[in-house]
Amino acid sequence: MNKYMKEAVKQASLGIRNGHGGPFGCVIVKDGSIIGRGHNMVVINNDPTCHGEIMAIRDACAALQSFSLKGCELYTTAQPCPMCLGAILWAGIEKVYYGCNIGDTEKIGFKDSDFYKALNGGGGTELAELDRDGCLEIFAEYAARTDNIKY
Amino acid sequence: MNKYMKEAVKQASLGIRNGHGGPFGCVIVKDGSIIGRGHNMVVINNDPTCHGEIMAIRDACAALQSFSLKGCELYTTAQPCPMCLGAILWAGIEKVYYGCNIGDTEKIGFKDSDFYKALNGGGGTELAELDRDGCLEIFAEYAARTDNIKY
Numbered sequence: 039m040n041k042y043m044k045e046a047v048k049q050a051s052l053g054i055r056n057g058h059g060g061p062f063g064c065v066i067v068k069d070g071s072i073i074g075r076g077h078n079m080v081v082i083n084n085d086p087t088c089h090g091e092i093m094a095i096r097d098a099c100a101a102l103q104s105f106s107l108k109g110c111e112l113y114t115t116a117q118p119c120p121m122c123l124g125a126i127l128w129a130g131i132e133k134v135y136y137g138c139n140i141g142d143t144e145k146i147g148f149k150d151s152d153f154y155k156a157l158n159g160g161g162g163t164e165l166a167e168l169d170r171d172g173c174l175e176i177f178a179e180y181a182a183r184t185d186n187i188k189y
Numbered sequence: 190m191n192k193y194m195k196e197a198v199k200q201a202s203l204g205i206r207n208g209h210g211g212p213f214g215c216v217i218v219k220d221g222s223i224i225g226r227g228h229n230m231v232v233i234n235n236d237p238t239c240h241g242e243i244m245a246i247r248d249a250c251a252a253l254q255s256f257s258l259k260g261c262e263l264y265t266t267a268q269p270c271p272m273c274l275g276a277i278l279w280a281g282i283e284k285v286y287y288g289c290n291i292g293d294t295e296k297i298g299f300k301d302s303d304f305y306k307a308l309n310g311g312g313g314t315e316l317a318e319l320d321r322d323g324c325l326e327i328f329a330e331y332a333a334r335t336d337n338i339k340y
Binding site (some may be wrong): 047 | 190191194195198201202205208210211212214231232234235236237238243246247250251253254255256257258264266267268269270271272273274275276277278279280281282283284285286287288289290293294296297298300304305307308309313314315316317318319320321323324325326327328330331332334336338339340
């Protein structure tokens with residue numbers, strides 16, 4: 039097994055053996071070194087955002103003191119859900135290696151497959167526009183500032 | 190303006206006036222009461238996952254001591270990006286009210302629109318399968334446990 043994926047599996051084991059959440063571990067690699075680790079902690083933290091990839095991204099960003107992980111690779115025991123893929127995109131990670139696929143994850147009871155459908159208008163949460171004009175005012179105030187840091 | 194959206198705008202103002210990140214604020218409402226608040230803190234926290242919706246979800250989950258926000262509504266100054274929509278789905282939030290739309294967000298320099306395309310195979314990060322068999326072992330170990338908490 040690839041040495042970085044082995045470490046991601048180790049993270050996943052740690053998580054499930056301690057009852058932290060699902061069997062999902064992740065590491066982030068820069069220039070051949072692991073700079074971030076994480077595993078699913080949804081149950082133990084009572085926080086639905088604590089997926090392995092999110093935990094590892096936060097760990098790597100803390101290590102680099104940066105919101106950008108450009109030039110990094112991510113290794114994860116399972117194909118990222120839409121939330122994690124979104125986080126990966128925001129972090130600027132260009133390459134992701136995953137072990138199990140979405141079908142495998144569905145088979146052990148997780149909703150990733152449904153959520154990909156939901157993101158393409160296939161049910162899930164209902165979205166409605168409200169008070170757009172009022173919200174555009176705060177967008178305009180932001181756009182007029184000269185000290186914004188782009189991310 | 191809707192009173193909950195007004196509070197989301199207040200959160201967004203707080204964020205941009207303090208240089209925390211983009212003009213994105215969010216509140217979560219249960220039974221008519223605001224139980225979670227958040228605004229974008231990507232820049233100040235050096236953390237690409239700190240969007241307004243994620244911050245508000247974490248705040249509401251901490252208040253309820255639960256990873257589920259079933260029965261809650263979310264109000265946000267802008268249409269959620271894929272990461273936040275994923276988090277909303279995991280949290281079980283059924284109704285989302287947003288102010289500005291993805292096109293508005295694109296106009297002030299954010300990449301949400303590109304990221305929705307990326308989630309549908311339109312570029313962005315490259316994904317590759319690696320060591321699926323080894324990772325399936327940890328899935329099997331998880332599936333065989335009797336004390337898993339479903340989320």
